[in-house]
Amino acid sequence: MQNILFTGAAGYIGSTTAYYFLKNTNCNIVIIDNLSSGFIENIQFLESTFGDRISFIKIDLSDNVALRELFKNNNFDCVVHFAASLIVPESVVKPLLYYDNNTKNTLALISLCIEYNINKFIFSSTAAVYGEPNEIPVTENAPLLPINPYGSSKMMSEIILRDVSFAYRDFNYVALRYFNVAGALCDNNYKDKKGLGQRSKNATHLIKVACECAAGKRESVSIFGSDYNTKDGSCIRDYVYIDDLALAHLSAYEFLYKHNKSEIFNVGYGKGYSVKEVISAVKEVSNVDFKTIEAPRRDGDPANLISNNAKILSLTSWRPKYNNLKTIINSAYQWELIN
Numbered sequence: 001m002q003n004i005l006f007t008g009a010a011g012y013i014g015s016t017t018a019y020y021f022l023k024n025t026n027c028n029i030v031i032i033d034n035l036s037s038g039f040i041e042n043i044q045f046l047e048s049t050f051g052d053r054i055s056f057i058k059i060d061l062s063d064n065v066a067l068r069e070l071f072k073n074n075n076f077d078c079v080v081h082f083a084a085s086l087i088v089p090e091s092v093v094k095p096l097l098y099y100d101n102n103t104k105n106t107l108a109l110i111s112l113c114i115e116y117n118i119n120k121f122i123f124s125s126t127a128a129v130y131g132e133p134n135e136i137p138v139t140e141n142a143p144l145l146p147i148n149p150y151g152s153s154k155m156m157s158e159i160i161l162r163d164v165s166f167a168y169r170d171f172n173y174v175a176l177r178y179f180n181v182a183g184a185l186c187d188n189n190y191k192d193k194k195g196l197g198q199r200s201k202n203a204t205h206l207i208k209v210a211c212e213c214a215a216g217k218r219e220s221v222s223i224f225g226s227d228y229n230t231k232d233g234s235c236i237r238d239y240v241y242i243d244d245l246a247l248a249h250l251s252a253y254e255f256l257y258k259h260n261k262s263e264i265f266n267v268g269y270g271k272g273y274s275v276k277e278v279i280s281a282v283k284e285v286s287n288v289d290f291k292t293i294e295a296p297r298r299d300g301d302p303a304n305l306i307s308n309n310a311k312i313l314s315l316t317s318w319r320p321k322y323n324n325l326k327t328i329i330n331s332a333y334q335w336e337l338i339n
């Protein structure tokens, strides 16, 4: 039975990915998280669903002593690393925080993997590593030119992984470059149980914020920039459903065991929607009108980010099942109504 370390899985993507690993394999998972942006409710949901196959330890990744103790006491087969700071505008004003939490702590984690001979690593990377790509949809071979410290901090982690896997031939990783993730676990029973979804203290992600407005939890949603060189002037993003993203990690895990080599994959659907289109779709799905505000551009936001997902489709078993904007929005909205 595999014993897997998940960092940051009290958070949105990590908890849903843990759900699918526990559901679809017979692994055990140890989750570490400092609960800075994660929620104990996500851990409780996993514990109540999967019992003692999951354990949680509150650890900050910067705590080298606790981390070393954890590696000493557990025989991990694989590490899936989600823990990070991830608010782009915040990274612009607090770059040191981002290099510290995202790059330095990832370096410490990889070092322990090498020391304790843990040879499989799955990394949460991001489309932000591309910056403003010249060609859309963007492929994994595009130059990495991040335009904010968040993207740079993740790019540096990718470079560390690349160099370490070159130097230590047994160490293999998959870096998944997520595009915009949204929605709530489709296995949720929205009538009588609080399930996994995009819990967040101060949400900044568009679908989440717009669904909060539709659910009456927030007054308005801002459109940051209406003068981009796009079809309606607002930014365009590729929205991927959380369950499909979680399942991409399982495909990455299979890939590592099957091929014993490292790879980088985009995870998106290859289709873009503008901010204005998303807001209209949320209003349509929820049948609720809410206020929108045309605000200035935010620092660090590229105009257009759409994935080319041919590589993950051709090299892994990943086949997206929920490639539909309204399905994504409906799950996010239903979740918002009961949470």
Ligand SMILES: NC(=O)c1ccc[n+]([C@@H]2O[C@H](COP(=O)([O-])OP(=O)(O)OC[C@H]3O[C@@H](n4cnc5c(N)ncnc54)[C@H](O)[C@@H]3O)[C@@H](O)[C@H]2O)c1
Pocket: 007, 008, 009, 010, 011, 012, 013, 014, 032, 033, 034, 035, 036, 037, 038, 039, 059, 060, 061, 062, 081, 082, 083, 084, 085, 086, 101, 105, 124, 125, 126, 127, 177, 178, 179, 180, 181, 182, 205
């Ligand atoms: N949400 C997206 O659209 C998106 C897009 C691209 C990439 N990503 C990446 O996916 C990963 C997960 O993001 P998410 O949306 O689930 O965010 P999240 O904030 O819900 O989850 C991050 C988790 O990491 C934990 N954490 C942060 N710093 C830590 C530290 N020093 N020690 C221990 N735990 C720590 C937080 O408490 C939280 O539970 C991140 O690496 C992020 O960069 C997310």
